[in-house]
Structure formats: structure tokens, C-alpha cells
Amino acid sequence: MNEENFRSQMKKGILELCVLKIVQVQECYASNISERLKKADLLVVEGTLYPLLTRMKNAGWIQYRWEESKSGPPRKYYQITEEGISILQKLEKEWDSLTQSIQSLNQPS
Amino acid sequence: MGFINPIDSILKSTVMKKTIHINVSGQLFHVDEDAFEKLSGYLKSLELSLQQQEGGQEIYSDLEARVAELFQEKLSSKSQIVSIEMVDAVIEQIGTPEEMLGASTEEAQQAPQESTQVISRRLFRDGEDKMIGGVAAGIAAYFQIDPTVVRVLAAILILSGVGFGFYLLLWIVIPEAKTPAERLKMKGEPVNLKNLQDQASQELNEIKSRVHGWMKKEPQNAFERIVAFLVQIFQFILKTLSKVVRWILISFLIFFLFTLTIVLIGLFFTGIQVGSVHLIPSEIAGILGNSLPEGFDAFSFWAIGFLLVLAPIYWVISISIRMIFNLPKTNPVLKKLNTTIGILSAIGWVLAFVLGVQLAMEFRTTDTVAQSVSLPKVNQYTIVNESFQSLKSGFEIEDEEDGIDWFISNKRWYQNQVEVDVNDSPDSTAFVKVIRISKGKDSEKAHELASEIQYSIRVDSTGKITLPSHFSFPFSQPFRAQHVRIRIFLPKSTEIIQQIDDQCTFPTIDRREVANIKHLY
Incomplete structure (x- = not known):
């Protein structure tokens, strides 16, 4: 049990929520998403994101379309689905209640 | 064969002054030799670790595309050759398989120790070390012995004819170890990331030496080209033949x-x-x-x-x-x-x-054919069994407990289902009723089969009734539960004696009907 590992586990746990939030605002391609996550210090290596995106796509939370790129191979642009929106709402609610729960622990019982 | 070699499929390489052309996600790059080694090792390890996952192939192609994209970005301004520094930078950005998937490092550290205890060794055919089908090599890996020993034993068994069918069976039934994970299971090594990567780098070296060897042997003149072509044809024929075989x-x-x-x-x-x-x-x-x-x-x-x-x-x-x-x-x-x-x-x-x-x-309806035989007027009647013992030859079914005795003789089927009972006569006459019974799909058919049953009783003037132990019907006819019932009707105050010989105990009489029956031994 080390602190570094624990922190990365916590971040990993909310990664789906974060990705949903990003693609809800606007359609993005994978490296857009990873850039934003990195900026927010939520992601260490890009590679973590790709299995996640495929899983979420297979679960029907997000979908993608291909777009040609001037430099390099065609890109997958991801957008949120109806199902993804409802999942996101549930996850956000869960997040809020989690922070509240943790806050509540500050007070003596 | 079968094993997915990203190096084979995506990196067709030729040497050009220590830089190599490689194809990453459909894009062509010039890569330094050391960078090539690092990059192909990296891609291979990615693919191997993703193979275990659902949708691994898709994730891998996404990652490969990203690698190509990052190279494109880095190349556009500076030189056109991918250097080892670039590869390092890309790996750092995307992350190694451990960083990507094994983010829970704690788990990853503990897992190997646990899994070493529960390695399940599995029998696979070893396609990379095979003589015929890889069965012997697979068995050797399974029992951790030298393949040569198994091969010698197998050769002896196959040549002696015993093992031939068995070898074929094993060849068909045992799957070939195709993925690195299966190869590890075949060897009984735990399937974890480290082993998978070791396996991958080992395979990578094999592939590299193959590539180098191939390049050295690049046909120089027409003769060599022809030889190479013939070898290819021969290999193709062999492959096809082995499939056909x-x-x-x-x-x-x-x-x-x-x-x-x-x-x-x-x-x-x-x-x-x-x-x-x-x-x-x-x-x-x-x-x-x-x-x-x-x-x-x-x-x-x-x-x-x-x-x-x-x-x-x-x-x-x-x-x-x-x-x-x-x-x-x-x-x-x-x-x-x-x-x-x-x-x-x-x-x-x-x-x-x-x-x-x-x-x-076919057994739906029953029909009977009855026939009356009158008996002489005497005080005492005797039932004598007529045995068919002498007729027996050939097929016979006998069950002493159930008293079943069936046999075939002279193209007739003999069966001993003969029931005999003795009853009081309605008048002063004595007679025997022979009832032949059969089943059939309709009463017409049942009647026809019943009348085909042969059962002849003999009666003499002293009151001796001779009852054959078996009835018969031609065996060109079907079984339809044929049987015979003998009903003896006697006036009151007459006696009946059944003579039982030890050869034949049939037919027996239902003794409930009459009290005045005696047995003579």
C-alpha cells in the first residue's frame, strides 16, 4: 500500500465519469480527450484511455465517426449517446453524494 | 502459422543504410535500426497484453494509429527519420502496457506469486517444434520431458500400428498452442504480463533472425530465383497436402x-x-x-x-x-x-x-381364432406335455426364471407361451377349446396372424390329451404378441392328472379353477 498507487487508483475510478463529461460538451477525438485529462492531472499515460474508450463504446455509452486527418491516419471522433447521458447523470449524482459523505465525516458523529 | 505477428503483418522491412521502412497503421516511416527494434518490441508487447482483453484488437489498432499520428507530428518539422529518441518519447506519452493496464501496481506485484501456485498446465500441440502434428512436442511440454523421448516412443507405437489411430485422434482433438498465452500454458508457466513479454521478445528475436536470414538469402541471380520459386511451390503443395491428409x-x-x-x-x-x-x-x-x-x-x-x-x-x-x-x-x-x-x-x-x-x-387390436376339440367320455383325463427338444437347433432364447423358451426350427418360430386352464363344463360333455391369439394394426391383420399360428393337440380314446409345449408360426411373419390359450372343459366329478416330465414343464395349469387335479411324477 503506497500513497502514489492509492491516488492513481482513485483517479482511475472516476475516469469514465470524466470522459463522459468531456464528450458531452463537444465531439472529441481520442488525443483531445487525453490532452484535457492530462491538463486536469487525471491521466498519466495516454494509453490508459484507449481501452477505456473501446469499453465505453461497446457498452453503448459513446459512439464515434471516422474523420480524415491532414496529418496521419483517420481519426475516431467520439460523441455521447442517449444512454451515456443517463449514465453520466447517475455517475454525477453518485459523485456528489460521495463528496457529501466524505464532508460529513469531518463533523464529529 | 496462426500466431499473430504484428511484425509480419505491419512491419515489412527492408534495410536501407541502417534505416528501415516500416508501416505503422497504413503509414510508411523511415526508422533507425535501434529505433525499429524498440518500436517493434513495444508494439508487440502492446498487442500481446491486449490480446487477453475483450476488443483487444480494436484497442490495439487505435493505439497503433496514435503512434503513427505522434510520429507524423514529430517528423513534419525536423528530419524524416524516426529516431530512438522519438520512439522513447512516444512510449513515454502513451505508456507501457504495465502503465496502461497494470495501473494497479500493487495487484500486479502480488499476482505472480499467487498465480505460480495455481498454474494449470494444459495440453496443446506445439506448432513451433513439430515433426508431424506437434503432438509429441506438446505431450513432452505437458509432462516436462525431452520431446525426443516422446517422439521415439510415439514412433515405436505408430510403427507397430497400435498408436496410429491414437496419434490421429490426439492430433485432431488437441488444439495447437496459437497465442503466447496458450504457449505459456502449454509450458506450465503462469500467464502474466512479464512472461507474455518475455515470450514476445523471444518470438521477436526469432522473427528478426528470420527476417535477416531472408534478407541475406535474397536471390541474386535467375537460377537462385527459380530455386526459391520452386521451394515456394513445394511448400505450398506440402501445406495443401497436409490439410487434405x-x-x-x-x-x-x-x-x-x-x-x-x-x-x-x-x-x-x-x-x-x-x-x-x-x-x-x-x-x-x-x-x-x-x-x-x-x-x-x-x-x-x-x-x-x-x-x-x-x-x-x-x-x-x-x-x-x-x-x-x-x-x-x-x-x-x-x-x-x-x-x-x-x-x-x-x-x-x-x-x-x-x-x-x-x-x-401395430399392436393396437387383438383378435382370436378359436377351435373346439371334443373329448371322449371317461372318468379320468391325463395331460401329457409334448416336448420340442428334438427340434431345437440353431437360434434359441431361454430364460429359466421367466420360463421363456423360444427357438427357430425349419423356418418357423417356436414359442412356449401356452396357457392352460381347466374349467367346469357347462353341460355333461368334455371338450377342449384351443384359442389362438394375436395382435395387429387392425382386426383383419390380427385375425390373419392368429390363424397362421400352428398348435395341434391330440386326444385319444383313453382321455389322454397331448399338449405341445410350443406353438409356432412361420418366421416370415412379424411378432405381434402371439400366444395360445387352452381351455379344458370337463364335467363335474371327473379327474385330471398332469404328467410332468423333467424335460418340459409346459404348459402349466391354472390350479385355481379346479380342485380335483393331481400331479403324476
């Missing part, structure tokens, strides 16, 4: 199973033997054929029987082989075989059901 062997095996089953069924019936008397298969087949409902013949009966026993026999064999060697259930050849046998046995069940229903219909 394999399928021939599979069909041979199926045929073998088929024959074996037929023989087993045959043995089951021909094996019935009483004393020195054997069953005659052609006769029993004829009788069976005659007894079947219309539209079925003896062959269809055997065919249905075969279809019914096929699945259980196949099931027992395959389960036992699988259990002995801890084989996985999935094997494309086995799947096809499973489906085929499943369909065949389903057909068997349907036909058996139809046959059963049809057969039941």
Missing part, C-alpha cells in the same frame, strides 16, 4: 467409429448364446425386419440404432480424452464434429420416435 484422416476416423459402432451393435445381438447354440444373425435380422412396421426394414432399424448410440459413444470417448489431458472445450474441428453428431443423433431420436409410434400402432 488431415481431412482424410478425420473422415477415416469417423468411418472407423461408424464401423466400430455397427460391430458393437452386431455383437450385442449375435453374442446371445445359449449353451452351444449360437444366434444366426441373418435369421434374427430377417425376423426383426418382418416385425417392423411398414416402411421400415432391418437396415433402417440398424441405422436408427447406430444414430442413437453414436452420440453416447462419441461423448464418452471425447470426454475421457479431454479429462485425461485437461483440454479446452473449444476446438474448431471438434465443434464441427459436435454439431454433426448432435444433428445425427437428433435425427436418430426423431426416427426412433416415429418407429416407436408406428410399432405401437
Whole structure:
């Protein structure tokens, strides 16, 4: 049990929520998403994101379309689905209640 | 063969002054040699670790595309050659498989120790170290012994003829270790990231040496080119042949199973033997054929029987082989075989059901043919059994406990289902009623079969009634539960004696009916 590992586990746990939030605002391609996550210090290596995106796509939370790129191979642009929106709402609610729960622990019982 | 080599499929390389052309996600790059090694190792390790995951192939191509994209970004301004620094930077940005997937490092550290204790060694064919089918090498890996030992043993067994069919069976049943994970299981090593990567780098070295070797041997002149071409043709022919041979062997095996089953069924019936008397298969087949409902013949009966026993026999064999060697259930050849046998046995069940229903219909109605024989007026009557012992030769079924005694003689079927009872006569006359009974699909047919039953009693003037122990009917006729009932009607105050000889205890008399019966021994 080390602190570094624990922190990365916590971040990993909310990664789906974060990705949903990003693609809800606007359609993005994978490296857009990873850039934003990195900026927010939520992601260490890009590679973590790709299995996640495929899983979420297979679960029907997000979908993608291909777009040609001037430099390099065609890109997958991801957008949120109806199902993804409802999942996101549930996850956000869960997040809020989690922070509240943790806050509540500050007070003596 | 079969093993997915990203190096083979995406990196077709040729040397150009220490830089190599490689194709990443459809894009062509010039790469330094050291960078090439690092990059191909990285891509390989990515692919191997993703192979385990659902949708791994898709994730891998996304990652590969990202690698290509990052190279494109880095190249556009500076030089056109991918350097090892660039590769390092890309790996740092995207992350190693451990960083990507094994983010829970704690788990990853603990897992290997745990998993070493529960390694399940599995039997696979070793496609990379094979002489024929890789069976011997696979068995050697399974038992951790030198493949040569297994090969020598196998050669002896195969040459002596014993092991030939067995080898074929194993070849078909045991799957080839295709993925690195399967190869690790074959060797009994724990399947974890580190081992997978070791396996990958080992394979990478093999591939590299293959690539280098190939490049060195690049045909220089026309003659060498022709030789290379011929070698290719020869290899192609060999490959095709081995496929053809394999399928021939599979069909041979199926045929073998088929024959074996037929023989087993045959043995089951021909094996019935009483004393020195054997069953005659052609006769029993004829009788069976005659007894079947219309539209079925003896062959269809055997065919249905075969279809019914096929699945259980196949099931027992395959389960036992699988259990002995801890084989996985999935094997494309086995799947096809499973489906085929499943369909065949389903057909068997349907036909058996139809046959059963049809057969039941054949027993729907009963009809009798009765005949009266008058007896002389005496005070004492005697029943004497007439034995058919002398007629017996050939096929016979005998069951002492149930008192069943059936046999065939002179193309007639003899059966001892003769019931005898004694009753009070309604008037002062004494007579015997011979009732011949049969079942049939309609009363007409039942009547016809009943009248074909032969059973002749003899009566003499002293009151001796001779009752044959068996009735008979031509064996060209079907079994329809034929039997005979003898009803003896005697006036009151007469006596009846049954003489029982030790050869034949039939027919017996229902003693409930009359009190005045005596036995004479």
C-alpha cells in the first residue's frame, strides 16, 4: 500500500465519469480527450484511455465517426449517446453524494 | 502459422543504410535500426497484453494509429527519420502496457506469486517444434520431458500400428498452442504480463533472425530465383497436402467409429448364446425386419440404432480424452464434429420416435381364432406335455426364471407361451377349446396372424390329451404378441392328472379353477 498507487487508483475510478463529461460538451477525438485529462492531472499515460474508450463504446455509452486527418491516419471522433447521458447523470449524482459523505465525516458523529 | 505477428503483418522491412521502412497503421516511416527494434518490441508487447482483453484488437489498432499520428507530428518539422529518441518519447506519452493496464501496481506485484501456485498446465500441440502434428512436442511440454523421448516412443507405437489411430485422434482433438498465452500454458508457466513479454521478445528475436536470414538469402541471380520459386511451390503443395491428409484422416476416423459402432451393435445381438447354440444373425435380422412396421426394414432399424448410440459413444470417448489431458472445450474441428453428431443423433431420436409410434400402432387390436376339440367320455383325463427338444437347433432364447423358451426350427418360430386352464363344463360333455391369439394394426391383420399360428393337440380314446409345449408360426411373419390359450372343459366329478416330465414343464395349469387335479411324477 503506497500513497502514489492509492491516488492513481482513485483517479482511475472516476475516469469514465470524466470522459463522459468531456464528450458531452463537444465531439472529441481520442488525443483531445487525453490532452484535457492530462491538463486536469487525471491521466498519466495516454494509453490508459484507449481501452477505456473501446469499453465505453461497446457498452453503448459513446459512439464515434471516422474523420480524415491532414496529418496521419483517420481519426475516431467520439460523441455521447442517449444512454451515456443517463449514465453520466447517475455517475454525477453518485459523485456528489460521495463528496457529501466524505464532508460529513469531518463533523464529529 | 496462426500466431499473430504484428511484425509480419505491419512491419515489412527492408534495410536501407541502417534505416528501415516500416508501416505503422497504413503509414510508411523511415526508422533507425535501434529505433525499429524498440518500436517493434513495444508494439508487440502492446498487442500481446491486449490480446487477453475483450476488443483487444480494436484497442490495439487505435493505439497503433496514435503512434503513427505522434510520429507524423514529430517528423513534419525536423528530419524524416524516426529516431530512438522519438520512439522513447512516444512510449513515454502513451505508456507501457504495465502503465496502461497494470495501473494497479500493487495487484500486479502480488499476482505472480499467487498465480505460480495455481498454474494449470494444459495440453496443446506445439506448432513451433513439430515433426508431424506437434503432438509429441506438446505431450513432452505437458509432462516436462525431452520431446525426443516422446517422439521415439510415439514412433515405436505408430510403427507397430497400435498408436496410429491414437496419434490421429490426439492430433485432431488437441488444439495447437496459437497465442503466447496458450504457449505459456502449454509450458506450465503462469500467464502474466512479464512472461507474455518475455515470450514476445523471444518470438521477436526469432522473427528478426528470420527476417535477416531472408534478407541475406535474397536471390541474386535467375537460377537462385527459380530455386526459391520452386521451394515456394513445394511448400505450398506440402501445406495443401497436409490439410487434405488431415481431412482424410478425420473422415477415416469417423468411418472407423461408424464401423466400430455397427460391430458393437452386431455383437450385442449375435453374442446371445445359449449353451452351444449360437444366434444366426441373418435369421434374427430377417425376423426383426418382418416385425417392423411398414416402411421400415432391418437396415433402417440398424441405422436408427447406430444414430442413437453414436452420440453416447462419441461423448464418452471425447470426454475421457479431454479429462485425461485437461483440454479446452473449444476446438474448431471438434465443434464441427459436435454439431454433426448432435444433428445425427437428433435425427436418430426423431426416427426412433416415429418407429416407436408406428410399432405401437401395430399392436393396437387383438383378435382370436378359436377351435373346439371334443373329448371322449371317461372318468379320468391325463395331460401329457409334448416336448420340442428334438427340434431345437440353431437360434434359441431361454430364460429359466421367466420360463421363456423360444427357438427357430425349419423356418418357423417356436414359442412356449401356452396357457392352460381347466374349467367346469357347462353341460355333461368334455371338450377342449384351443384359442389362438394375436395382435395387429387392425382386426383383419390380427385375425390373419392368429390363424397362421400352428398348435395341434391330440386326444385319444383313453382321455389322454397331448399338449405341445410350443406353438409356432412361420418366421416370415412379424411378432405381434402371439400366444395360445387352452381351455379344458370337463364335467363335474371327473379327474385330471398332469404328467410332468423333467424335460418340459409346459404348459402349466391354472390350479385355481379346479380342485380335483393331481400331479403324476
